[in-house]
Amino acid sequence: MRTLNRSRLEQLLAKEENLFLNEHPRSKELYERARAHWQGGVPMLWMTRWAGKFPVFVSEARGAHFKCVDGFDYIDFCLGDTGSMTGHAPAASVKAIEAQAKKGITFMLPIEDILWVGEELERRFGLPFWQLALTATDANRFALRMARHITGRPKVLVYNYCYHGTVDESYITLDKNGKQASRANNLGPQVDPTVTTKVIEFNDVPALEAALAPGDVAAVLAEPVMTNIGIVHPDPGYHDALREITRKTGTILIIDETHTICTGPGGYTAAYNLKPDMLTLGKPIASGVPAAVYGFSKEINERFWNKLVLEDADVGVIGGTLAGNALSIAVMRATLEKVLTPATYEKTIKLAERYEEGVISVIRKWELPWIVKRLGGRVEYWFRPIPPRNGGEAAAAIDFELDRYMHLYSLNRRILMTPFHNMALMSPETSEADVDYHTKVFGEAVKSLFE
Numbered sequence: 001m002r003t004l005n006r007s008r009l010e011q012l013l014a015k016e017e018n019l020f021l022n023e024h025p026r027s028k029e030l031y032e033r034a035r036a037h038w039q040g041g042v043p044m045l046w047m048t049r050w051a052g053k054f055p056v057f058v059s060e061a062r063g064a065h066f067k068c069v070d071g072f073d074y075i076d077f078c079l080g081d082t083g084s085m086t087g088h089a090p091a092a093s094v095k096a097i098e099a100q101a102k103k104g105i106t107f108m109l110p111i112e113d114i115l116w117v118g119e120e121l122e123r124r125f126g127l128p129f130w131q132l133a134l135t136a137t138d139a140n141r142f143a144l145r146m147a148r149h150i151t152g153r154p155k156v157l158v159y160n161y162c163y164h165g166t167v168d169e170s171y172i173t174l175d176k177n178g179k180q181a182s183r184a185n186n187l188g189p190q191v192d193p194t195v196t197t198k199v200i201e202f203n204d205v206p207a208l209e210a211a212l213a214p215g216d217v218a219a220v221l222a223e224p225v226m227t228n229i230g231i232v233h234p235d236p237g238y239h240d241a242l243r244e245i246t247r248k249t250g251t252i253l254i255i256d257e258t259h260t261i262c263t264g265p266g267g268y269t270a271a272y273n274l275k276p277d278m279l280t281l282g283k284p285i286a287s288g289v290p291a292a293v294y295g296f297s298k299e300i301n302e303r304f305w306n307k308l309v310l311e312d313a314d315v316g317v318i319g320g321t322l323a324g325n326a327l328s329i330a331v332m333r334a335t336l337e338k339v340l341t342p343a344t345y346e347k348t349i350k351l352a353e354r355y356e357e358g359v360i361s362v363i364r365k366w367e368l369p370w371i372v373k374r375l376g377g378r379v380e381y382w383f384r385p386i387p388p389r390n391g392g393e394a395a396a397a398i399d400f401e402l403d404r405y406m407h408l409y410s411l412n413r414r415i416l417m418t419p420f421h422n423m424a425l426m427s428p429e430t431s432e433a434d435v436d437y438h439t440k441v442f443g444e445a446v447k448s449l450f451e
Contacts, residue, residue, distance in 0.1 A: 002367055002450050009401055012448055016408040020052040023412070026069040027057045050419055051408035061088035063429030066416075074414045075434045077424035082259055085284035085377075086339045087429035093287035096334035097327065106325035113333045114324075120336050124266040125257075125279050127295035132324040136258040136282025137165030139294040140221060142318045143278050144169065146296070147219035147252040150303045155217045157251070159202045161391025163228030164221055164256055165282075169197040174392060201390035202226055203235045208242065212249040219252040219278075224268035227259035229394040230421060231373040231380050233387075239274055246277075252300065254278040258292075261285075262425060263376035264345050271376075287335045291328035339428065348377030348426035351435055355379050355424055358439030366446050380423040409445040410438075 021028065031054035035041035040048040047055050056068040064087055066076050079085050086093065122128050133139040144156055144167070156169045164170040171186035172193035180194045198217060200207040211217065224239065226232035246253040255276040257267035261284060264271045269279060277300050282292030296304075356374045359381050363370045369385040383402055388394040407417050415438055417424060424438065 002369075004402065004449060006401075009405060009449065013401060013405045013408065016405065016412055017053065019412050020408060023072070024052075024054075024056060024068070024070050028054060030057045030069065031055070046419075051404050051411055056411075063087045063089075064427045064431070064434060065429075072414055074411075074416050075430075075437065076416050077426075077430075077434075077438065078416045078418045079425045079427055080283075080288060081418055082262070082283040082425060083288045085262060085425055085427060086287045086335060087427035088288075090287055090335075090339045090428070092334045092338035093289075093331050096330045097289065100327050100330035103326070105327045106322055108321065108324075110324070111326045111329055113326075113329045117329060117333050117336065120333075121293060121295055124336075125269055125281075125295055126266075127276070127279055128298055129301040130293050130295045131319070132328070133282070133292040133294065134290045134320065134323055134328070135165060136256065136280055136292045137167055138320065138323070139280040139282055139292040140164045140167045140170075140254070140256060143254050143280055143294045143296075144219060144221065145318055146300070146304050147254065147278070149307060150300065151218040151250065151252065153216050153218035154196070155198055156196060157198045157200065157208075157211055157217045157220045159222060159226065159391055160199050161229040161395050162202075162221070162223060162226065163259065164223075165258070167221070169193055170221065172197045172199045174199060174201065201392055202232060203238050203389045205238065205241045205245075208245055212245055212251050215249060217249070217251050219254050220246055221254045221256060223256050223258075224260050224272070224274060225263075225375050226391060226394070227375070227378070228421075229391045230382060230388065230397070231375050231378065231423075232390060232394055233373070233375070235389065239272065243275055252277045254280060257281045258283050259378070260375065261340075262348070262378040265340060265342055268375075284340065285335060286328050286331040287339060289328055289331045290322075291332050293332075344428045345377065347428060348430070351426040351430050351432065352377045352379050352424075354432060355426070355435045355438065358435065359442055362439065362443045362446055365443075366450055368446070368450075377426040378423060380421055382422070405449075406442075406445055409448070410441055413441045413444075415441055 031041045042048055059067045059069050064076055065073055067073050118130050121130050158170050160174045162170050168190060171183045173181055173183045175181045180199055182189055182193050198211045200211050253276045255269055255274060258281055260268040278296045280294045285291055352374055356372050356379050359372050370381055370383055371387055372381045382397055383399050384397040406422055410417055
């Protein structure tokens with residue numbers, strides 16, 4: 001097995017950073033101007049972490065490609081970190097946006113499309129009742145409030161290095177001694193998450209049993225497959241155990257499909273016949289227009305409704321003025337009906353398999369101790385020889401400098417990867433040529449490191 005020369009990596013990274021600076025003068029100019037009024041020169045703080053000294057500024061996007069202000073055309077394997085999994089500006093969604101915008105965008109009143117959307121969500125995910133939000137973060141927050149209200153229990157259980165947007169309760173980790181602690185990157189927490197939350201490692205059934213045994217946990221909030229610390233699949237039988245133990249302890253099970261919707265039309269839940277009490281989903285459900293949903297069973301609906309006082313419906317911190325707006329609903333219908341279809345998933349999964357095979361071929365050629373993991377239309381490669389079983393193992397495998405180099409090398413050759421991961425997502429508009437070009441560039445990047 002080959003080993004990486006860290007000094008060489010440092011030199012190569014500096015070379016790629018200089019290339020990026022030289023080729024993006026217009027983005028650099030806009031970035032410097034933006035710093036006068038936008039913190040860090042960006043509209044959202046994490047954009048400061050893109051590989052390079054600043055993010056590229058986008059001029060337009062369509063399908064699986066976008067153009068930057070410096071005139072370069074990029075293959076987009078990031079796709080808004082799932083928000084544009086539909087591809088950029090899908091025709092059916094654009095048509096729905098135009099039609100609804102002419103009729104009004106938000107009313108605080110329903111439109112007829114909610115009937116079709118509700119029926120379709122039940123058909124896909126198996127849950128009969130739904131509510132709308134603007135982001136998956138809010139959908140998760142509202143679902144957790146419902147669970148606490150129903151059960152009267154104070155705690156939530158999450159997995160180490162889970163991803164549930166910016167839900168306060170989820171920014172908790174296990175330290176090197178296995179003790180619960182606020183994550184190091186948890187900026188200014190409103191409440192110490194160790195007060196509100198229990199955290200365990202994914203795939204650890206005894207830890208799950210122990211955490212739920214006291215009967216103080218209202219809900220387990222779980223991605224069915226971990227995604228934001230890399231793709232970490234459940235062990236065989238883990239979801240059966242999770243469902244059995246949550247039922248036995250009276251704990252509500254919430255499945256967050258926001259990233260795992262890449263698995264199929266009904267997400268991982270439908271593909272693997274999961275039976276959650278509640279389900280949350282955001283990002284691509286309205287082709288990138290802000291929208292999210294949270295669904296729940298008949299039992300959850302009745303338990304919540306029976307405890308709801310009508311006067312509290314508008315002040316209970318569940319919902320929001322723009323949640324359920326007409327534009328989001330209309331585009332959600334178009335997306336579910338005409339974009340995120342079974343035919344779409346058949347295509348994206350085949351493309352992901354092709355992408356996976358291409359990366360594996362390079363890894364084998366160079367005899368690298370790296371692996372590749374795939375979930376539906378999402379693929380990621382790791383700089384480690386054995387797949388991690390949980391968030392702790394995945395976090396320990398992060399190589400910041402090598403990640404940054406692989407991203408910047410790709411970016412300088414007009415490929416955008418998902419930031420902070422070596423992950424690619426396929427859209428309906430991604431082509432085999434796009435995938436094959438990535439294989440070529442990935443091979444060249446590896447050659448530059450080890451030749």
